[in-house]
Amino acid sequence: MEERTVAYLRGAFKRHYEATEVSPPPAPNEREWGYIPWTAQAQTTMVRHRSWLDVGNLGRFLTEERPQHVYFSAAQYRDPSANSMSRKDWQGTDLVFDLDADHLPGVDPEETTYREMLATCKDALLDLLDVLEDDFGFEDTTVVFSGGRGYHVHVRDDGVHELGRGDRREIVEYVLAEGLDLDALLARELVDGIGLENPTEKRTLSTTGGWGKRVHDRLLALVDEVRAMDDHEDKLERLQAYDGIGEGSAEKLVDVFDANYDQIAQGNVEVHGRFLTLARQVAAETFDAESAPIDEPVTTDINRLIRLPGSLHGGTGLMVERIPRDAVADFEPLEDAISPVFGDESDGALAIEVTEPVTVELGDDTFTLEAGAATVPEYVGVFAMARGHAEIAKQ
Known part of the structure; x- marks a missing residue:
């Protein structure tokens, strides 16, 4: 400079x-x-x-x-x-x-x-x-x-x-959601099964806060999206976009979404084995999309x-x-x-020497500056000079 x-x-x-x-x-x-x-x-x-x-x-x-x-x-x-x-x-x-x-x-x-x-x-x-x-x-x-x-x-x-x-x-x-997976977010409780000698384990996602709620919100949004589709083939295609979900699994999931909607809305991920497969991938999507880098x-x-x-x-x-x-x-x-x-375009302009071609995006405009003499609003000239793309014109 x-x-x-x-x-x-x-x-x-x-x-x-x-x-x-x-x-x-x-x-x-x-x-x-x-x-x-x-x-x-x-x-x-x-x-x-x-x-x-x-x-x-x-x-x-x-x-x-x-x-x-x-x-x-x-x-x-x-x-x-x-x-x-x-x-x-x-x-x-x-x-x-x-x-x-x-x-x-x-x-x-x-x-x-x-x-x-x-x-x-x-x-x-x-x-x-x-x-x-x-x-x-x-x-x-x-x-x-x-x-x-x-x-x-x-x-x-x-x-x-x-x-x-x-x-x-x-x-x-x-x-950053480092080291998180679906299992780390699941709450576990024992539920007595009717007619069963031993209680079974129920795993649920939080619906009230934290990463559990974020995963649950995204999972429930997917369920609502699929249920709202009019064309059955579109539903299957949407679900088969996930790894491990073939046509048969997709057919089953469509039924599971309808039959178990209330349970899913409450955070239950035990409604079907393939639903758990789906939930794991939605969890990974959530961590990727909603963590702050x-x-x-x-x-x-x-x-x-x-x-x-x-x-x-x-x-x-x-x-x-x-x-x-x-x-x-x-x-x-x-x-x-x-x-x-530093004003705007209506406040006059500044003479600069552009040392290398540069595009400056400022205000609601884009300024394409070619190498050589240029006259620009002062805020554009200050930006270009501060970035090392221009010098003030010689008097």
Whole structure:
């Protein structure tokens, strides 16, 4: 990146910070602070082990330093400015989750557009929030668009700060549905059989919460789907899509769905042997579709630094945006995270030199930039320069 481009971006970031009130996290004086300054070199070094006293007034610090990236520690310490973790005297850590769009299963950064990647990532975010809120009962959650490839969730409920790496790893395993199968979810009870000397075992899925309910919901939805089909051959074809379900088994299952619907709705999976075969595969589908592919090291690392909401992401120029919980579903990162100070198409344009062809998806438009001189809205130019695809035009 040319020095003139660095100077322009630093100036643009300053304008953002002058116009934006950035709120610190809870207990900012107990957290380590770090930042990466703007430089023309590709390799940059983080300035870290700073305390709140070093930062001073946050607004003034951001306006004067105009950093490329800004971070604070998820952990709280007695001495956050100590230059070794052992001397900081750890007091606890927020429970933090990170979702990166280009690390999601089925996402190929070479084939998937930025907008599509972020849409897929938001789906994963909603799955994550469903698990955190419904299964763990967390209420004090802060959702943040990272300004780059995904989302962060900060959990600060009572009791989470003291969790060690092992406890956090168990939470990760649950969120990822690691090691889960249908048998692990089944509740077992002995049921007296009429006319039988020994009681029989009944296995059921939970219909009230957790992974058991998710599997049961998906299984019951399949049963309802098949029962609602008018054509009998369509019912058989739908069921034969599952391994181990041939035509005869499918015929039997169609009858089982009708004859045992109430039992199935109550979570009973013992209605037929082939139904259990089907349930195992639906369980695997559920784990794959509804687990949240979080970045494990972020959650288990009790000393992790995380991006400051309200700051700008130096690799995109987009805001690290805190999202109200009830606004997550409607949040559009490539529109809502554009800093207002960078304007829109009606506010004039910026002259840049595109160094390599690039497609920029921002706002409700797609900009195809060929190598050479171009005039674009400032927010597009800031994005292209921050990504390393362009330089500010020479005056």
